[in-house]
Amino acid sequence: MARRPDQLAAELNSHRNAFKAFLAARVGSEAEAEDILQNGLLKALKHADEVQDDAKLTAWFYQLLRNAVVDHYRARGSVRRRHDGLGEMIAALGEDITAAPKGLEPQLCGCLGGVVDTLKPQHAELLRRVDLNGESVQAAAKALKMTPNSASVTLHRARKDLRARLETFCGDCAQGSCLDCDCAERDDS
Known part of the structure; x- marks a missing residue:
């Protein structure tokens, strides 16, 4: 049965505190957890028609959040590698990077x-x-x-x-x- 986005949002928001606690335990920051949760809710609303079994909605959303946490850490690693690479490149060019x-x-x-x-x-x-x-x-x-x-x-x-x-x-x-x-x-x- 196709689920309307407003029904999906209401159902997921009823578990909001549990979802946020789940994320905060994995990313270590309430603010980052909130950002990931908001993005996850948006993504869930876009894909509301993919949920076939209402009983599996919560499990489906937890999987979506797990994937979002993985993406979050990949993005942080990418930024860190880019900044490290930029610092090495600047040092190799002989530019002064000290304050x-x-x-x-x-x-x-x-x-x-x-x-x-x-x-x-x-x-x-x-x-x-x-x-x-x-x-x-x-x-x-x-x-x-x-x-x-x-x-x-x-x-x-x-x-x-x-x-x-x-x-x-x-x-x-x-x-x-x-x-x-x-x-x-x-x-x-």
Whole structure:
């Protein structure tokens, strides 16, 4: 018998606390458990017509949640591997990935601010969100109505363009780490 989505939602919501406890025990976070549960409920509603036996609905949904937990850990592992790979690539390129010493942050931001403003608006906004404000690429992509992959590619191009413009604007000091930059003191314009 075909089940209507509102009937399915009501039935699954009656077990909501048990489902959330099941997920929280596996992912270790109430917030992540809630996210997985919400996504699972959406997926269940999309596939409501697949449930043939009403007696097996709960078991079917638990299996859906188990698969969601596996996907969750795969995604986290993928992100971690991507970040580790990016860090290794940056280190191999010889870029400085350590935090700037205390007191140098304003100088760095002062140098970058004017140059970032000369980039394409989308590039500048993405750089500000991700590199200067610490927002994730995914969150910035969503805010800018881009796909995460497109945002990553755009961010790469924006960084490359920024590097070239900094080298033009600041000269030799930009070819190093910009920590001894004196372009704020110069007025070449």
